[in-house]
Amino acid sequence: MVKRYLKKSKSISITLLIVGLGLLILGTIQSANEDEGEVAIEIIKRDKLMPAAHNVYANPNALNGKYYLFKATITNKTKKSLKNLSVKYRIPGYIEWTELELVGKMFKNQSTVVLCYPKFDSKITEKTTESIETVEILIDWDGSKNNSLKETFDFKLADRNEFIYTNLSKDEISGWSDIFDNTVLLPCFVTPNDPVVQYYTQNIQEKILRGEKASIGKKPEEAIRFLMGIYEATLKSGMVYSSVKGIPSNLKDNSQYSQYNRLPREVITGNTGLCLELSLLYASVLSNAGLEPIIFMIPGHAFPGVIFNGSYYAIEATGIGGEGIGGRMSTEKAFEYGMKELNDFFDKAMIGDPKYNIIDIVRLNQEGVTAMYLPNDNFLKEKVDQIASRWVQKSFNIVGKLFEQNYFAPSADLSFNIPHTWEVNRMPDASFPVLTAQVTSPDNQIVANVFDFPGISSDSIALSKLKIELSKNQKELEFLKTNEDVDGIIITEKGNFKWIGKTISSIHGMRFVMIGTDEAKFEENKEIINELYESIKK
Amino acid sequence: MSYFRLYILLIFLPSSFLYSQQMMVQNIHFRIDSIGNGEMNIAQSMSTQQWKIWSEGVGKDPAELKRNIIRYYPKYNIKKVETIIDEESKSYTSKVKAIGVCKVNQNEKWIFNLADKGDKMSKLSEREFLLTKRTVGPNAIVLQKYTIVLPREARRVQLTNDAFENPILRFEMRQPSDISWSVYFQFTGGIILLLGGGLLLSKRDLF
Numbered sequence: 126m127v128k129r130y131l132k133k134s135k136s137i138s139i140t141l142l143i144v145g146l147g148l149l150i151l152g153t154i155q156s157a158n159e160d161e162g163e164v165a166i167e168i169i170k171r172d173k174l175m176p177a178a179h180n181v182y183a184n185p186n187a188l189n190g191k192y193y194l195f196k197a198t199i200t201n202k203t204k205k206s207l208k209n210l211s212v213k214y215r216i217p218g219y220i221e222w223t224e225l226e227l228v229g230k231m232f233k234n235q236s237t238v239v240l241c242y243p244k245f246d247s248k249i250t251e252k253t254t255e256s257i258e259t260v261e262i263l264i265d266w267d268g269s270k271n272n273s274l275k276e277t278f279d280f281k282l283a284d285r286n287e288f289i290y291t292n293l294s295k296d297e298i299s300g301w302s303d304i305f306d307n308t309v310l311l312p313c314f315v316t317p318n319d320p321v322v323q324y325y326t327q328n329i330q331e332k333i334l335r336g337e338k339a340s341i342g343k344k345p346e347e348a349i350r351f352l353m354g355i356y357e358a359t360l361k362s363g364m365v366y367s368s369v370k371g372i373p374s375n376l377k378d379n380s381q382y383s384q385y386n387r388l389p390r391e392v393i394t395g396n397t398g399l400c401l402e403l404s405l406l407y408a409s410v411l412s413n414a415g416l417e418p419i420i421f422m423i424p425g426h427a428f429p430g431v432i433f434n435g436s437y438y439a440i441e442a443t444g445i446g447g448e449g450i451g452g453r454m455s456t457e458k459a460f461e462y463g464m465k466e467l468n469d470f471f472d473k474a475m476i477g478d479p480k481y482n483i484i485d486i487v488r489l490n491q492e493g494v495t496a497m498y499l500p501n502d503n504f505l506k507e508k509v510d511q512i513a514s515r516w517v518q519k520s521f522n523i524v525g526k527l528f529e530q531n532y533f534a535p536s537a538d539l540s541f542n543i544p545h546t547w548e549v550n551r552m553p554d555a556s557f558p559v560l561t562a563q564v565t566s567p568d569n570q571i572v573a574n575v576f577d578f579p580g581i582s583s584d585s586i587a588l589s590k591l592k593i594e595l596s597k598n599q600k601e602l603e604f605l606k607t608n609e610d611v612d613g614i615i616i617t618e619k620g621n622f623k624w625i626g627k628t629i630s631s632i633h634g635m636r637f638v639m640i641g642t643d644e645a646k647f648e649e650n651k652e653i654i655n656e657l658y659e660s661i662k663k
Numbered sequence: 664m665s666y667f668r669l670y671i672l673l674i675f676l677p678s679s680f681l682y683s684q685q686m687m688v689q690n691i692h693f694r695i696d697s698i699g700n701g702e703m704n705i706a707q708s709m710s711t712q713q714w715k716i717w718s719e720g721v722g723k724d725p726a727e728l729k730r731n732i733i734r735y736y737p738k739y740n741i742k743k744v745e746t747i748i749d750e751e752s753k754s755y756t757s758k759v760k761a762i763g764v765c766k767v768n769q770n771e772k773w774i775f776n777l778a779d780k781g782d783k784m785s786k787l788s789e790r791e792f793l794l795t796k797r798t799v800g801p802n803a804i805v806l807q808k809y810t811i812v813l814p815r816e817a818r819r820v821q822l823t824n825d826a827f828e829n830p831i832l833r834f835e836m837r838q839p840s841d842i843s844w845s846v847y848f849q850f851t852g853g854i855i856l857l858l859g860g861g862l863l864l865s866k867r868d869l870f
Contacts, residue, residue: 138863145856152849167740190737198740198763206838209769229769232838235698238740238763299724479720 162203164274166264169196173281173289176249177313177497183244187493188309193240199264200236207231210266212239216258219245247498250285258282289383301479308422312486312494314386314405317413320501321390321509326413328513329358335550348416348433350551352440353456355410359445360453361516366443367397390499394508403442404429408486420484421470428466439463542660559594571650573657576637584628587635614644623647625654627661687805697814697836699765699773705757714753722748732759739764775832776825784830790817792832
């Protein structure tokens with residue numbers, strides 16, 4: 126009996142041991158099999174990058190992080206947790222292996238999103254040809270047998286001048302906001318810190334504006350004067366409008382979705398530009414001077430402006446035109462035209478037309494859209510010198526073509542005709558603020574002075590005030606007034622200035638225009654002085 | 664914000680909205696699941712003027728609306744956007760499936776980091792939080808009110824700041840074991856049987 130029991134228990138225990146061992150082996154095999162499965166990766170990539178926007182691509186905070194090179198969604202489809210998942214990438218020739226992220230743990234079925242903001246060397250802005258580059262992505266982790274994954278993709282790297290309006294494919298584009306998707310990157314082409322642009326701005330401030338205080342002053346007139354000063358500079362440089370492939374003007378033509386943009390320094394030294402390039406030049410100069418530039422985008426066109434104390438001002442930069450394409454607008458006409466365009470712009474924008482957009486350079490700069498890096502270039506600075514020398518030319522040929530249709534208007538209240546070679550200085554003497562503008566003939570013989578007396582409604586009071594102001598500078602004013610017409614003389618130690626003039630009242634106050642010359646030369650210049658006088662218009 | 668088209672939210676608005684000084688409010692219910700994915704319900708009501716502009720622009724093109732939402736949430740992989748437009752109440756609701764909204768750090772803590780420095784985030788209940796993001800444009804203010812709901816599995820939830828002073832949610836979440844039940848039974852059963860067999864064998868030796 127005992128023997129039988131012992132025999133039976135032996136066979137049971139051996140069976141238990143065999144089955145137990147079998148289960149352990151089975152469990153081990155199944156556990157090993159459960160290691161199978163994969164780490165899946167889905168990549169959303171940007172197909173083309175602009176070197177000019179290298180600072181934006183490098184900044185995860187710029188424009189809410191929208192401009193990544195690629196977005197990798199990694200999903201753990203194995204049956205185990207992964208540890209220390211590392212994502213690295215490189216772009217041969219540009220960026221060495223760089224770790225983007227180290228994820229502590231990834232559980233089964235969990236996904237993680239990794240974004241790549243590549244930091245290109247600033248020399249990328251010297252790239253003048255397009256190329257195709259490769260991105261290599263390496264993912265490795267601990268916790269499973271296969272512990273690495275490699276992916277690659279190609280992308281286009283444009284040349285530094287190319288502006289790509291949208292990264293969407295033609296099939297994806299369904300509206301204007303899709304076409305203008307990248308216009309937020311335009312400030313990358315606004316280069317106020319470019320040494321060549323800085324030098325050009327200094328020349329404008331010195332030779333065209335004869336001093337300015339727009340960025341520290343509170344008067345919009347100063348900002349407008351600066352805007353007009355840039356136009357004056359381009360006009361006097363003989364800069365011309367030249368078209369290349371421009372701003373998209375319809376939804377269907379995808380050949381318009383990118384544009385070759387001359388940089389502001391190239392527009393200055395090449396002395397030619399089209400609407401967007403000129404707008405970028407204006408924005409660069411205004412920004413360098415501490416003002417807040419704006420670019421207004423409409424279908425097929427762009428024009429520059431400035432925001433000052435919450436108000437917008439604009440100018441038609443392409444008014445410089447050229448002899449070959451129908452002439453040139455005067456500075457005042459270009460400003461007048463720009464303001465009209467601005468009104469039209471707001472009319473359209475107010476009813477929600479997505480084709481009308483404002484590029485606010487300062488605000489976008491604050492959001493990380495910063496200028497491309499450009500090194501100093503002494504050769505280009507010398508070219509700026511050559512161009513700026515044209516701004517102060519004194520050649521004056523009076524015979525036969527005296528009065529061209531150039532308008533001088535310190536404000537919309539007044540204009541009079543002057544020869545295009547005459548020099549206009551606004552606020553020529555800071556110590557004498559009632560003198561708001563002075564126009565001088567190239568030989569300095571004839572001078573037209575514009576005096577403003579804000580808040581004064583009587584011409585007699587205005588003239589009395591002028592008399593007092595002049596007496597402070599040891600100058601004596603004598604005059605005879607008949608209605609709006611006045612004539613007289615200013616007596617100084619150096620000699621007498623004989624003049625004729627007109628008083629004009631406006632909602633701002635009184636304005637007095639005085640045109641004259643040295644008393645001894647008055648008869649000699651009388652014809653020109655009279656012609657100027659007759660052309661005075663309110 | 665900079666650009667009048669405020670690609671941000673305005674996600675859902677064309678530029679010109681911003682010319683009129685208005686406050687736009689979006690209510691967003693953001694539910695996070697146990698593997699760190701999320702589902703957002705974005706609801707917005709509009710005035711008659713706003714509705715007119717929206718419905719004639721982005722509102723009539725679901726693909727553009729989806730693209731705008733994708734652009735606005737670059738940190739996530741947006742998989743699905745379903746929008747229901749209610750013309751009567753001049754409102755719309757977008758249901759958005761977002762992948763990878765949470766990450767696990769090396770201390771195995773889950774991190775949710777939608778807020779930026781300056782955004783207000785407060786606790787509503789143990790697993791519910793209110794996040795207010797305010798965006799000031801040139802002529803408009805946009806207020807996004809998020810109600811963030813963490814999964815039931817979330818424990819020890821902390822509202823804190825990261826190294827850049829952005830408000831974040833840090834929490835723990837127990838995950839199922841890496842070993843499946845069948846393997847677990849095989850190992851446990853095998854060990855029990857081995858122990859049993861061994862015990863029997865040893866008792867037999869006693870006799």
